Amino acid sequence: MAYFFLRTLIGQIILIALEALAVLVPLLIAVAYLTLMERKVMAAMQLRRGPNVNGIFGLLQAFADAIKMITKETIIPAGANRFLFLFAPFLTFSLAMLAWAVIPTGSGLAVANINVGILYLLAISSLGVYGTLIAGWASNSKYAFLGSLRAAAQMVSYEVSIGLVIVSVLLAVGSLNLNDIVLAQQHIWFCVPMFPMFIVFFISALAETGRAPFDLPEGESELVAGFFVEYSSLSFGLFFLGEYANMILMSGMVSILFLGGWLPPLGIAPFTWVPGPLWFIAKILFCLFVFIWTRATFPRFRYDQLMRLGWKIFLPMSLLWMIATAGFLLATGMLPQGAS
Amino acid sequence: MLQLIFYVFATILVASGAMVISARNPVHSVLFLILAFFNAAGLFLLAGAEFLAMILVIVYVGAVAVLFLFVVMMLDIDFTKMREGLQKYAPFGAAVGCILFAELVMAGLHWMFSPVMPLPITGGLGQMGGPVTNTGALGTLIYTHYLLLFQLCGLVLLVAMIGAITLTLRDRPTGRRQIISLQHERKRADTLEMMDLPLGQGTDANGGFLRPHDSYYVTAVPGSYGVPEAVEEEHEELVVREGEER
Numbered sequence: 001m002a003y004f005f006l007r008t009l010i011g012q013i014i015l016i017a018l019e020a021l022a023v024l025v026p027l028l029i030a031v032a033y034l035t036l037m038e039r040k041v042m043a044a045m046q047l048r049r050g051p052n053v054n055g056i057f058g059l060l061q062a063f064a065d066a067i068k069m070i071t072k073e074t075i076i077p078a079g080a081n082r083f084l085f086l087f088a089p090f091l092t093f094s095l096a097m098l099a100w101a102v103i104p105t106g107s108g109l110a111v112a113n114i115n116v117g118i119l120y121l122l123a124i125s126s127l128g129v130y131g132t133l134i135a136g137w138a139s140n141s142k143y144a145f146l147g148s149l150r151a152a153a154q155m156v157s158y159e160v161s162i163g164l165v166i167v168s169v170l171l172a173v174g175s176l177n178l179n180d181i182v183l184a185q186q187h188i189w190f191c192v193p194m195f196p197m198f199i200v201f202f203i204s205a206l207a208e209t210g211r212a213p214f215d216l217p218e219g220e221s222e223l224v225a226g227f228f229v230e231y232s233s234l235s236f237g238l239f240f241l242g243e244y245a246n247m248i249l250m251s252g253m254v255s256i257l258f259l260g261g262w263l264p265p266l267g268i269a270p271f272t273w274v275p276g277p278l279w280f281i282a283k284i285l286f287c288l289f290v291f292i293w294t295r296a297t298f299p300r301f302r303y304d305q306l307m308r309l310g311w312k313i314f315l316p317m318s319l320l321w322m323i324a325t326a327g328f329l330l331a332t333g334m335l336p337q338g339a340s
Numbered sequence: 341m342l343q344l345i346f347y348v349f350a351t352i353l354v355a356s357g358a359m360v361i362s363a364r365n366p367v368h369s370v371l372f373l374i375l376a377f378f379n380a381a382g383l384f385l386l387a388g389a390e391f392l393a394m395i396l397v398i399v400y401v402g403a404v405a406v407l408f409l410f411v412v413m414m415l416d417i418d419f420t421k422m423r424e425g426l427q428k429y430a431p432f433g434a435a436v437g438c439i440l441f442a443e444l445v446m447a448g449l450h451w452m453f454s455p456v457m458p459l460p461i462t463g464g465l466g467q468m469g470g471p472v473t474n475t476g477a478l479g480t481l482i483y484t485h486y487l488l489l490f491q492l493c494g495l496v497l498l499v500a501m502i503g504a505i506t507l508t509l510r511d512r513p514t515g516r517r518q519i520i521s522l523q524h525e526r527k528r529a530d531t532l533e534m535m536d537l538p539l540g541q542g543t544d545a546n547g548g549f550l551r552p553h554d555s556y557y558v559t560a561v562p563g564s565y566g567v568p569e570a571v572e573e574e575h576e577e578l579v580v581r582e583g584e585e586r
Binding site: 145 | 341367371374390391394395397398401402403406407409410413414473475
């Protein structure tokens, strides 16, 4: 009975909605605890205690912050473009959620296992800049505007090297499907043979999400808070959630492309007992820890240094590596012969 | 169902296309243009061309339109001036529009649908074995049959890129520049002088205040902030030589 109902159109829609919920609810909880993790880890690195009042070890801190943020007043500045001003945080947040549709947490365990999964991820992450750009323009404030201009140039620059790094991985995989990308790493994770590209990708991911040391779009010492100075209450909260969800997404991409996704480090007994999704989560947590570690360690880049790193170092390096990978695969006959 | 989705996409596409040219605010125009790109990508998806859809979003929405928006956002818009421009350019615009429309009508009148889809070049794809995704099909075509055209496209883009760089590159001698390798080569002994000072006398007894070693000024551009005149003269030779190396 239930089976037949699920085959109808309405049943399918309900099923997809449930699948989406099964991804989004854990994601939002993860975002809440990522903020706590960031504060705790940074506190430990700076010999402080971090939040420890709300709940045991401050476990309820994230929810206290969320309630505070929701109950504040939304202020729309005079002269702001009302619709775009409110649309921008919504866009940032929903794009950060949308990308999770194709991330496989286990073999074939994705809401949509599409053929061009990696291109979909690239497309969604390249759209992220619009939330920032629109927010900066619609706020009608010079600090916000300067922040959004910086963000636009920064994201477009680093997308180029991210794209080229992905191309070198795809050369070794022979498919654009995220599932196939992970399965191609059964023998060896790509972070070993492509170690330089792993580093380039990780640093570009830092720049793409606007995290320290590349947090120039919000550089609080020069631009107050950058593109979201004028935002308050829930609209600020959406930017905040979007930024952290993007961090988790980028960590997920690093895990899938270079750290073997849900695969255990070795295909032998004690490692294979742990289910795949747990490995995936562990790898994401590791990447997130490095994100926070970086923030606690490095001072902010100057803008010309940022551009120099992106265009004069990463771009030629990843281009060269791409050609070298293609040449190596062709010379050794290891080029994947093609289904897609 | 599929037809319904097609008409939704197509309607929004045409409507946002119309809004691009009718919106008062140029920023709104660009945003509508982005909406139009999106719906075009949706139509590609419906046609089963998922690769083209994604590339359309990545290239046009993710890069080209960002730069459009970037430029348009910085415009200082004066609406009254735009009105004047409208009256001035209206006849010319109308003429171009009429010509384009006439051409479209002429092409449309003689359009004939061939009863069978000719597939001469895609014929070889079937030999690859297994199902062919459209990414694979496109790649096979581009890198075999259309290789020359594809490479020529790349060359055209390269020429455009070099042109853009040539137009915008200005080699200003007054600009502040860093020579990163020189900065990395600096040792502590090059820049700092350690002094053993008697208590309460300060640095005066040892010939003035603590300041960076002279080699600091070699990496600095003459005339920029913080380079004293005297040192500049003293090291003129050195500075000039550095300048030539650049």
